[in-house]
Amino acid sequence: MKKYILQSIRLTVVLMVLLCVIYPLLVAFAGKLSKGQGDGETVNLNGKVVGYALIGQSFSKPEYFWGRPSAVGYNAAGSAGSNKGPSNPDYLKDINNRIDTLITYHPYLNRSDIPADLVTASGSGLDPDISVQAADIQVKRVAEQRKIDEGKVRELVQRNTTSPLFNLFGPSHVNVLELNIALDKISK
Structure with missing residues (x-):
């Protein structure tokens, strides 16, 4: 022993x-x-850290592109999903409120045109990216709010679109923080 x-x-x-x-x-x-x-990968503007490339941030003003909703208020220390299932009445109410808000700001959209990533939170609640479709449907609103040519804004979305690894693993996406910083630069 x-x-x-x-x-x-x-x-x-x-x-x-x-x-x-x-x-x-x-x-x-x-x-x-x-x-x-x-x-962490910081995003800098004029020598100042304005955010992290891999953590989403809240943008609610109509002159900015909106990111994916967060179940944790974009708090990296509390990373989590909502843990509400698709049949939960509170969850469905949140989704419908988000859809109604989108339609209010984008009256040209049908409910069926709204991509899921604009109304549902990610598993971590911190997703910094949106789909290209989610960015495209916001172009008109952002261009009107900033009084910029819609073509310029669409081009900006294309320049800030990231393709998946080897164009195989996952869909193309747009980092909302980096897109909004680029948007501020062309607006000045």
């Missing part, structure tokens, strides 16, 4: 060193080699 206790203690010490010291140091080193040096 003494033999097994000593083996267990040795194994515990080895695993503690491996998993509590070496592994975290390797992860921190790998993070320092990434784009944001382990601190």
Whole structure:
């Protein structure tokens, strides 16, 4: 029995060193080699950090593109979905309110034209991207609000569209924060 206790203690010490010291140091080193040096990919404007590329933000003014709704108020510390199923009456009420808001600001839309990502929150509640279709349906509103040619705004959406890896893995998408920053730049 003494033999097994000593083996267990040795194994515990080895695993503690491996998993509590070496592994975290390797992860921190790998993070320092990434784009944001382990601190996240920041988006800068005039030398000032205005947000993070991988965390959504709330835009509610009609002169900006709107992102995907958040179940957690875009709070990265509380990342979560709403956990409400599609038959939950509160969830359905939220969805219908979002659809009504979209139709109020986009009277040219039919309910069936509204992409799901403009009325449903993502699983994390922090999705920074919208589909190209979700950006396209907002072009007219944004152009009218900013008194900019609709073609310029549409071109801006195209320039800020990111294709999936190798054009295979997932749909194209638009980062809302980066698009709105580009929009502010051409509006001035």
